[in-house]
Amino acid sequence: MLSKKTKYGLKALTYIAKSVGDVPVQISEISKSENIPQKFLESIMLTLRKSGFLGSKKGKHGGYYLIKEPSEIKMADVMRVLEGPIAMVPCVSLNFYEKCDDCPDEHECSVHKLMIQVRDNTLKVLRNNTLEDLSGS
Amino acid sequence: MLSKKTKYGLKALTYIAKSVGDVPVQISEISKSENIPQKFLESIMLTLRKSGFLGSKKGKHGGYYLIKEPSEIKMADVMRVLEGPIAMVPCVSLNFYEKCDDCPDEHECSVHKLMIQVRDNTLKVLRNNTLEDLSGS
DNA sequence: GTAATTCCTATTAAATCGATAGGATTAATA
DNA sequence: TATTAATCCTATCGATTTAATAGGAATTAC
Numbered sequence: 001m002l003s004k005k006t007k008y009g010l011k012a013l014t015y016i017a018k019s020v021g022d023v024p025v026q027i028s029e030i031s032k033s034e035n036i037p038q039k040f041l042e043s044i045m046l047t048l049r050k051s052g053f054l055g056s057k058k059g060k061h062g063g064y065y066l067i068k069e070p071s072e073i074k075m076a077d078v079m080r081v082l083e084g085p086i087a088m089v090p091c092v093s094l095n096f097y098e099k100c101d102d103c104p105d106e107h108e109c110s111v112h113k114l115m116i117q118v119r120d121n122t123l124k125v126l127r128n129n130t131l132e133d134l135s136g137s
Numbered sequence: 138m139l140s141k142k143t144k145y146g147l148k149a150l151t152y153i154a155k156s157v158g159d160v161p162v163q164i165s166e167i168s169k170s171e172n173i174p175q176k177f178l179e180s181i182m183l184t185l186r187k188s189g190f191l192g193s194k195k196g197k198h199g200g201y202y203l204i205k206e207p208s209e210i211k212m213a214d215v216m217r218v219l220e221g222p223i224a225m226v227p228c229v230s231l232n233f234y235e236k237c238d239d240c241p242d243e244h245e246c247s248v249h250k251l252m253i254q255v256r257d258n259t260l261k262v263l264r265n266n267t268l269e270d271l272s273g274s
Numbered sequence: 275g276t277a278a279t280t281c282c283t284a285t286t287a288a289a290t291c292g293a294t295a296g297g298a299t300t301a302a303t304a
Numbered sequence: 305t306a307t308t309a310a311t312c313c314t315a316t317c318g319a320t321t322t323a324a325t326a327g328g329a330a331t332t333a334c
Contacts, residue, residue, distance in 0.1 A: 001222075001225060001226075002225040002226050002248075002252065003290095003291070003292085004291075004292060004293090005291080005292080007226065007239075007248050010247065010248050010251070011246075011247065011248060014247040014248075024310095026309095026310070026311090027310085027311080028309095028310085034239065035238075035239040035240075035241075036239065037292080037293060037294085039293070039294055039295080040292065040293055040294080042311080042312085042313095043293095043313090045311085046311085046312070046313080049311095049312095056310095056311065056312090057300095057301085057310085057311080058299075058300045058301060058310065058311045058312075059299090059300045059301025059302060059308095059309070059310055059311075060300090060301055060302040060303075060308065060309045060310060061301080061302060061303095061309080061310075062300080062301070062302090062309080062310045062311060063310075063311085064311090075251060085138075088138060088139040089138075089139050089144065101172075102144075102171070102172040102173065103172075104172075109148075110147065110148065110151040110271035110272060111139075111144050111147050111148060111151075111271075113271065114147070114212060114262070114263075114266055114270075114271060115139065117262045117266070118259055118262050118263070121258040121259060121261065121262050122255055122258060122259060124258065125251070125254045125255050125258050126251075126255070129251055129254070133251075134247035134248075134250070134251060135247060140321095140322070140323085141322080141323060141324090142322080142323080161279095163278095163279075163280090164279085164280080165278095165279085174323080174324060174325085176324070176325055176326080177323065177324055177325085179280080179281085179282095180282090180324095182280085183280085183281070183282080186280095186281095193279095193280065193281090194279085194280080194331095194332085195279065195280045195281075195330075195331045195332060196277095196278070196279055196280075196330090196331045196332025196333060197276095197277065197278045197279060197331090197332055197333040197334070198278080198279080198332080198333060198334090199278080199279045199280060199331080199332070199333090200279075200280085201280090
């Protein structure tokens with residue numbers, strides 16, 4: 001299941017990408033428009049800023065803006081920051097690898113083989129889609 | 138993340154599929170061999186039996202056996218029983234559809250579009266793989 | 275009739291998730 | 305300079321889910 005955090009984050013990024021002009025977009029505006037609890041969204045925006053997707057301006061007339069072009073922002077990267085591993089088991093994760101405690105040898109594990117395929121296909125989608133694709137049309 | 142329940146369930150099914158002869162396989166044997174807590178595995182086997190993947194024999198020399206051929210058991214079906222929806226958001230789930238409470242119109246939702254692609258690619262893998270594929274070689 | 279097994283329900287401890295609270299800091303502007 | 309409006313930051317809370325355990329009932333082989 002996709003967490004609300006990730007879903008809200010993706011919606012917020014899309015909203016900013018769609019916004020016209022170069023003025024920063026405010027949390028309160030996104031929150032109202034996308035039905036996202038404002039305080040919750042605050043913490044998500046903070047994460048997105050700290051991980052290099054957004055820039056911010058403080059104080060009156062402040063807000064958030066994209067640092068990179070929408071076409072440069074891969075969904076896979078956003079997902080990793082907000083959701084964590086893309087793989088369904090840690091032992092097939094490229095960026096968050098961990099050994100399973102119940103498997104003496106993961107190459108013998110039937111689940112491992114299956115989950116590599118799932119990971120590869122999911123990754124294909126998430127690498128091919130950028131923020132531009134989400135906000136387009 | 139794949140739950141332990143699902144992972145254990147898939148391992149247990151694989152173990153039974155690999156077992157030779159037509160005698161029922163016992164929980165205690167699977168539990169030891171696959172490092173799965175026995176009591177936890179008990180409840181998983183029960184679920185798999187009630188959902189039509191396994192048959193059981195009670196009492197001494199009892200145990201579990203496959204009801205269908207391994208090649209007939211699609212991973213997608215097992216996953217739905219043990220893990221629930223395959224889709225990452227309920228609003229793109231084929232078997233567990235639910236409307237999102239934050240989306241007035243899901244066809245306008247950028248996340249929706251992305252998650253349909255993820256679902257379709259995951260489904261492709263889980264439909265193409267059967268228990269035979271997991272237990273083979 | 276005894277031992278071995280599945281069957282069933284309930285419970286628990288820990289982790290995670292979604293959301294909120296309360297203020298500190300910064301900047302525009304009147 | 306004072307006020308207002310925004311981000312920033314840390315902590316916390318309640319609900320849900322997850323992984324696992326407990327304890328015994330029912331069934332069957334021998």
